[in-house]
Amino acid sequence: MKQSFNCTDCITNESIQVVVEDNLVISKTKTTFETDASLFIGPSLLDLQINGFSGVDFNTFPILQEDFITVIHNLAKEGILSFFPTVITNSDFNIISLLQNINQLCLQSALISSYVSGIHLEGPFISAVKEASGAHSKEYIKAPDWELFEVFQEASGNRIKIITISPEWDNAVEFIEKCVANNIVVSIGHTVASGAQIKAAVDAGASMSTHLGNGAPLSLHRNSNLIFDQLANNNLTPSIIADGYHLPDNFLKIVLAAKNNQVILVSDSTMFAGMNPGVYHSHIGGKVTLEQGGRLSIFDNNKILAGSAVSLLDCINKLYSSALLNLATAWSLASTCPKRMVNVADCSDDFVLFKIVNNMIIIVSVIKSGKQIYTQN
Ligand SMILES: [Zn+2]
Incomplete structure (x- = not known):
């Protein structure tokens, strides 16, 4: 069956014609034809921080191949064609086992390795506060340790491309310099670092802030604090969890304005993302409640969030539908911006067709390596 889509590039605004026959892209060309005003094309999405999805947890050993592939299928339906499984603070043995597990899955399955463009190690060199x-x-939290990191990196098959650390440790600068020399993006997060420590970290090559506004003390000095210190530093690109629950809209507005929209959206999703509402057991939070819309909280105290349970597409929708960002910027913050940060090429054979219905993005078709892998029924 041959299908032809006349759509608008959601970032460049160009008119593009895509012809698909038997699920293969025959052509994708700029056109002068009138486009379907509600149909858009955008580059594939990249999530730099994902702890799990649809019932599968990347921090529980072992991760089975069929489960990992289930996650891939569920993410692909939402246009997320690459991601960074995120391994968080744990015992050295467990971190090594999880990294080896992910590396083995990538080595065993070409499908898996085509989706895993790197691993994000979040911890254990973070703040103990x-x-x-x-x-x-x-x-398990400890000071940066390069020799230990080398063991982690070897276990991962050199797949760790982002590490979240706190620069408050005495040897942070030396550690950051080694990471940067080895092409690893250093992201500042889970920290109580001073302004001087943040500046020293950036001077040493730290270039990102992990989920700015979360993983920080509840009370901070009104004029001088680690959020302002990171916002004011033009060499730091922050990631934000824009799930609608972790950060108030005014905070998002301030971050987007201060950074001139040089911001990266991450889901920071737990395994509960993509699951049905209900009460579940979480190995870190105990009993948790998942509500319709993706709010995840502690069962005994629903004021306390128990992590994120939305997808990257939900985050784009949140920023777009609440008019915090226009469509082009919202989509690029989850596609071209994260790709630039980790040096992943934007492949023109990987793209997403979507429409806007009631101010929400609805995926119509997902193309990976020139093949249509998902189409809306
Ligand atoms: Zn975190």
């Missing part, structure tokens, strides 16, 4: 460490196990 409880309000900053959040759900990370305090007993």
Whole structure:
């Protein structure tokens, strides 16, 4: 069956004609034809921080191949064609086992390796201060240790491309310099670092802030604090969890304005993303409640969030539908911006067709390597 889509590039605004026959892209060309005003084309999405999805947890060993492939299929339906499984603070043994597990899955399956464009190691070299460490196990948090990191990197098959650390440790600068020399993006997060420590980290090559506004103490100095210090530093690109629950709209507005929209959207999703509402058991939060719309909270105290349970597409929709960003910017913050940060080429054979219905993005078709892998019924 031959299908032809006349759509608008959601970032460049160009008119594009895509012809698909038997699920293969025959052509994708700029056109002068009138486009279907409600149909858009955008580059594939990249999520730099994902702890799990649809019932599969990347921080529980072992991760089975069929489960990982289930995650891939569920993410692909939402246009997310590459992602960074995120391994958080744990015992050295467990971190090594999880990294080896992910590396093995990539080596065994070409499908898996085509989706995993890197691993994000979030910890264990973060702040031990409880309000900053959040759900990370305090007993395993430690000062940066390059030799230990080399063991982690070897276990991962050199797939760790982002590490979240706190620059408050005495040897942070030396550690950051080694990471940067080895092409690893250093992201500042889960921290109580001073302004001077943040500046020193950036001077050493740190270039990103992990989920800015979360993983930080509840109370900060009104004029001088680690959020302002990171916002004001033009060499830091922050990631934000725009799930509608982790950050108030005014905070998002300030971050987007201060950074001139040089911001990266991440889902930071737990395994509960993509699951039906209900009460579940979480290995870090105990009993948790998942509500319709993706709000995840502690069962005994629903004021306390228990992580994120939305997808990257939900985050784009949140920013777009609440008019915090226009469509072009919202989509690029989850596609071209994260790709630039980790040096992943924007492949023109990977793209997404979508429409806007009631101010929400609805995926129509997903193309990977020139093949249509999902189409809306
Ligand atoms: Zn975190």
